[in-house]
Amino acid sequence: MNRRNTPTKEAVLNLLSKSKKALSQDAIEKQLDIKMNRATIYRVLNRFCKDDLVHRIVAEDGKQYFAICKKCENPQELTQHHFHFRCLSCDSIECLQVPVEYSVPNGYEVKNANCVLTGVCNDCS
Numbered sequence: 001m002n003r004r005n006t007p008t009k010e011a012v013l014n015l016l017s018k019s020k021k022a023l024s025q026d027a028i029e030k031q032l033d034i035k036m037n038r039a040t041i042y043r044v045l046n047r048f049c050k051d052d053l054v055h056r057i058v059a060e061d062g063k064q065y066f067a068i069c070k071k072c073e074n075p076q077e078l079t080q081h082h083f084h085f086r087c088l089s090c091d092s093i094e095c096l097q098v099p100v101e102y103s104v105p106n107g108y109e110v111k112n113a114n115c116v117l118t119g120v121c122n123d124c125s
Contacts, residue, residue: 012044022067022093057084065093087121
C-alpha cells in the first residue's frame with residue numbers, strides 16, 4: 001500500500017538503512033537529527049513492520065529492536081522467520097542466514113517465529 005512519505009518516516013527509515021545492526025526505539029530517538037517523541041517513533045516503526053519494510057526482533061529481556069535485513073536475499077519472505085544473534089558483550093543484534101527449522105504438533109499453524117540466540121559475536125570473541 002502506498003503511504004504518504006513524511007520527514008519523520010524518512011528520517012527513521014534512513015537511520016535504519018544506514019545502521020549495521022538492529023536498533024531499539026531509544027537508540028533511534030538518540031540518533032535522529034530531528035526531534036521526535038517516543039509514541040511517534042513507535043507508530044512509524046509499527047507501520048514499517050506492517051508494511052514489511054523492517055522487522056521487529058524481541059530480545060530475551062523483552063526489549064524490541066528494529067532492522068532492515070541487509071543480509072536476507074528476500075526480506076519480505078524472511079522478515080520474521082530467521083534467526084538473530086544478540087551479542088552479550090557489545091549488545092548488537094544481527095540477522096543470521098540460517099533457515100529456521102522447527103516442528104509443531106498437528107493442528108497448529110505458525111504465523112510468527114521469534115528466534116534470538118545470545119552469546120558473544122565474532123567481533124567480540
